[in-house]
Amino acid sequence: DSGVTQTPKHLITATGQRVTLRCSPRSGDLSVYWYQQSLDQGLQFLIQYYNGEERAKGNILERFSAQQFPDLHSELNLSSLELGDSALYFCASSSSGEQYFGPGTRLTVT
């Protein structure tokens, strides 16, 4: 158990819809990272937050947005969903460099 929690574990929704994925980092970690992993693909970095502020941005679509709240939990919002958005979405947290990943949210867009 990494100490990072993500909800929900599974999500099935239709194209055009909007969903919110939630992540709680390990106690004491200020950084939260979001990744997308499509079937048989590597991990694609989406965005990083540090202590409530956006710190780095990767290949995140304009339809996607994220935020980190004062209690350090983070949410990833995915809108106007397309079939190609079906993937595993991981969040990770860190304090000293090593990243600890949550169990992921498996999103299926039908």
Add this chain to the structure above:
Amino acid sequence: GQSLEQPSEVTAVEGAIVQINCTYQTSGFYGLSWYQQHDGGAPTFLSYNALDGLEETGRFSSFLSRSDSYGYLLLQELQMKDSASYFCAVRTADYKLSFGAGTTVTVRA
């Protein structure tokens, strides 16, 4: 941007030694990390090299040569439970972690 190259798959027998190489091209290099991911599971941190040389953690060792933009993960005394995907990842000065495509290691009895 960053690019990382690692073999797509490796097969070995129990008890053997496997070396997974990773070459990278990046700017603002901080260090090289390795992660293990079992099918459908979360990536788990294995090791991190910021300086040249070998880091040993039990049956796993990781090596880095900054001048050659090259590193490797060495898996010794392979066990069936080591069957998984292994990712190298470059940490850069802009706080990003860029992952390679992963190497699938299959351990046979």
